[in-house]
Amino acid sequence: MTTLFDPLQLRDVEIPNRIWVSPMCQYSCDPVGAPGLVHDWHLVHLGSFALGGAGLVLTEAAAVSPEGRISPEDAGIWTDEQARAWARVVAFLHAQGSRAGVQLAHAGRKASTYRPFEAAGTGSVPAAEGGWETVGPSAEAFGRYAEPRALDAEGLRRVVEDFAAAARRADEAGFDVVEVHAAHGYLLHQFLSPLSNRREDSHGGDLAGRARLLLEVVDAVRAVWPQGKPVVVRVSATDWTDGGLQLDEVVTVSGWLREHGVDLVDVSTGGNSPAASIPVAPGYQVPHAEAVRRGAGVATGAVGMITDPAQAAQVVAQGQADVVLLARELLRDPRWPQRAARELGGQVARPPQYARA
Numbered sequence: 001m002t003t004l005f006d007p008l009q010l011r012d013v014e015i016p017n018r019i020w021v022s023p024m025c026q027y028s029c030d031p032v033g034a035p036g037l038v039h040d041w042h043l044v045h046l047g048s049f050a051l052g053g054a055g056l057v058l059t060e061a062a063a064v065s066p067e068g069r070i071s072p073e074d075a076g077i078w079t080d081e082q083a084r085a086w087a088r089v090v091a092f093l094h095a096q097g098s099r100a101g102v103q104l105a106h107a108g109r110k111a112s113t114y115r116p117f118e119a120a121g122t123g124s125v126p127a128a129e130g131g132w133e134t135v136g137p138s139a140e141a142f143g144r145y146a147e148p149r150a151l152d153a154e155g156l157r158r159v160v161e162d163f164a165a166a167a168r169r170a171d172e173a174g175f176d177v178v179e180v181h182a183a184h185g186y187l188l189h190q191f192l193s194p195l196s197n198r199r200e201d202s203h204g205g206d207l208a209g210r211a212r213l214l215l216e217v218v219d220a221v222r223a224v225w226p227q228g229k230p231v232v233v234r235v236s237a238t239d240w241t242d243g244g245l246q247l248d249e250v251v252t253v254s255g256w257l258r259e260h261g262v263d264l265v266d267v268s269t270g271g272n273s274p275a276a277s278i279p280v281a282p283g284y285q286v287p288h289a290e291a292v293r294r295g296a297g298v299a300t301g302a303v304g305m306i307t308d309p310a311q312a313a314q315v316v317a318q319g320q321a322d323v324v325l326l327a328r329e330l331l332r333d334p335r336w337p338q339r340a341a342r343e344l345g346g347q348v349a350r351p352p353q354y355a356r357a
Helices: 040-051 080-095 153-173 187-192 212-224 247-259 286-296 309-317 328-332 336-344
Strands: 008-010 013-015 019-021 056-063 099-105 177-182 231-236 264-268 299-302 323-326
Touching (some): 019 336, 040 080, 212 231, 264 286, 286 299, 309 323, 309 336
């Protein structure tokens, strides 16, 4: 029986346990002096999870282009300077025994927004305050956000190239894993969902058309990313609303992703409709990860209100998912993996400086 504390082999990368850190945006870069550049906050924030024994630490969304940022304060990986800043973080994670992963992202029509704890306002940031024109599959706004510009053929080509260039920089920075963000209502999810994709060309219409950009991005990333390193994709398995993306469609797309060289699908839900009604409860997204795992024949990660060690252990032991990803619970307790190991009789890395604990 597989346990939380067993290693997971993905291509040539062995991840020491099944407890992963889910990407969590920090909105903490300097948008004027050093746009997209991570610094000490990110080192300490992410480093604390490695000290706590997490097997894989995934960064927050790292924008593949300036216009791909959710907020002006977002992290990025569209320049070599940004990659060098990430390399410092990666080196620390490795020194603690964790593997390092980066989430490559483009926010699409949900870009250029105020960060959630910003006193200045909510919604889209105007150009006078450092905002920019957003893009999407169609000129369909998300709620009260600014209407995006529909991407033309040149814009689509640039998106694919930006993801590939970001993957090359991620490899140079020493990351072990890249995760392509196609969830939570951001650009690649916008293309997948009929709620936001009204196109009538090759990148719209049926599921194959709506999935085309995601597969083009994955192919471009896989072409430049070392063959021995895994590629992960995060998806939203449902839009939680009529007329939106449905689980059976995401199972199909996940099978295509496997065929295109994706090693694990990180299964979340929602984010593309402000009117969605989401039945939030402990482990409420786990069944979606199980459905993708069984239906698409691909390894999956489960997320969403997984807080108790016994609960997490059950997800892995019963084969509902291959890994669990924690977010808010790790903010409350960065040593959660070590606590889980004590409670369940397992073992995760512990720095010698903390051995007396």
